[in-house]
Amino acid sequence: xxxxxxxxxxxxxxxxxxxxxxxxxxxxxxxxxxxxxxxxxxxxxxxxxxxxxxxxxxxxxxxxxxxxxxxxxxxxxxxxxxxxxxxxxxxxxxxxxxxxxxxxxxxxxxxxxxx
Amino acid sequence: xxxxxxxxxxxxxxxxxxxxxxxxxxxxxxxxxxxxxxxxxxxxxxxxxxxxxxxxxxxxxxxxxxxxxxxxxxxxxxxxxxxxxxxxxxxxxxxxxxxxxxxxxxxxxxxxxxxxxxxxxxxxxxxxxxxxxxxxxxxxxxxxxxxxxxxxxxxxxxxxxxxxxxxxxxxxxxxxxxxxxxxxxxxxxxxxxxxxxxxxxxxxxxxxxxx
Numbered sequence: 001x002x003x004x005x006x007x008x009x010x011x012x013x014x015x016x017x018x019x020x021x022x023x024x025x026x027x028x029x030x031x032x033x034x035x036x037x038x039x040x041x042x043x044x045x046x047x048x049x050x051x052x053x054x055x056x057x058x059x060x061x062x063x064x065x066x067x068x069x070x071x072x073x074x075x076x077x078x079x080x081x082x083x084x085x086x087x088x089x090x091x092x093x094x095x096x097x098x099x100x101x102x103x104x105x106x107x108x109x110x111x112x113x114x115x
Numbered sequence: 116x117x118x119x120x121x122x123x124x125x126x127x128x129x130x131x132x133x134x135x136x137x138x139x140x141x142x143x144x145x146x147x148x149x150x151x152x153x154x155x156x157x158x159x160x161x162x163x164x165x166x167x168x169x170x171x172x173x174x175x176x177x178x179x180x181x182x183x184x185x186x187x188x189x190x191x192x193x194x195x196x197x198x199x200x201x202x203x204x205x206x207x208x209x210x211x212x213x214x215x216x217x218x219x220x221x222x223x224x225x226x227x228x229x230x231x232x233x234x235x236x237x238x239x240x241x242x243x244x245x246x247x248x249x250x251x252x253x254x255x256x257x258x259x260x261x262x263x264x265x266x267x268x269x270x271x272x273x274x275x276x277x278x279x280x281x282x283x284x285x286x287x288x289x290x291x292x293x294x295x296x297x298x299x300x301x302x303x304x305x306x307x308x309x310x311x312x313x314x315x316x317x318x319x320x321x322x323x324x325x326x
Contacts (some may be wrong), residue, residue, distance in 0.1 A: 040270065040272060042265045042268065046235065049207060051232075053208075054207060057210050060207050062207065067268055101257075
């Protein structure tokens with residue numbers, strides 16, 4: 001399992017983040033992002049995942065996060081910043097990570113080792 | 116030449132303003148088997164008499180976006196012309212073995228899986244060309260799926276109108292209150308696309324939110 005810090009994520013472009021996540025997940029790692037992806041990055045990750053699916057090798061990802069928080073302030077609007085605050089996210093291979101339950105306060109997952 | 120084009124555009128705007136008719140391109144989104152095509156069929160059939168796509172209990176039945184233009188909905192004293200895009204089910208994983216569990220042969224299951232991945236990409240591409248979204252959720256399922264969270268987040272980031280359709284209210288396990296609790300910041304209409312229950316409430320909401 002790899003925990004990736006907010007500092008590292010902040011220094012990366014969207015495509016670098018997606019490439020990093022997919023390469024780790026395809027190797028069978030579970031990735032926990034301290035600061036998650038923006039909605040645009042999430043949808044790009046899903047799109048890239050679809051292009052990487054191989055019938056007997058890689059069936060996709062399991063990804064779980066909470067909805068982003070929109071904390072736009074007057075100052076952010078003036079500076080042209082979005083104010084979107086991303087949340088902690090867990091991503092893993094679909095055949096190894098399975099969500100058991102998710103609600104407003106907790107995400108419970110089951111990890112299978114040595115598939 | 117540009118003056119003539121400008122006059123034509125202004126004329127079109129004036130016609131729309133005088134007759135109060137608005138136009139919007141909306142996408143029907145949601146996870147597989149939420150009832151998106153059943154809803155698209157219902158809307159298009161109710162207002163234009165045409166059926167758009169086949170339905171099935173096997174996930175990813177719709178693997179190409181189906182577009183129907185010029186569906187005019189009259190509700191609550193206003194009129195809106197919709198271009199409706201029924202999109203393939205959004206998913207983060209597609210395993211051909213799941214289709215075999217529904218009785219499909221291996222080759223057919225693999226073909227369906229490949230087409231389904233292409234369908235998800237097509238649905239994502241459409242996000243950039245819409246004026247709003249009907250996000251269809253299955254009221255009997257957990258609403259906190261990542262597909263729902265991602266679609267809602269994208270609509271909020273793009274500042275586009277979103278109407279959540281809590282479908283399958285006819286089923287005993289339906290619990291639309293869970294959807295309301297999960298996404299309290301967005302309007303929700305509870306319906307059964309299959310039986311047509313509450314469908315008039317949906318048309319009023321569509322006219323209000325996308326008009």
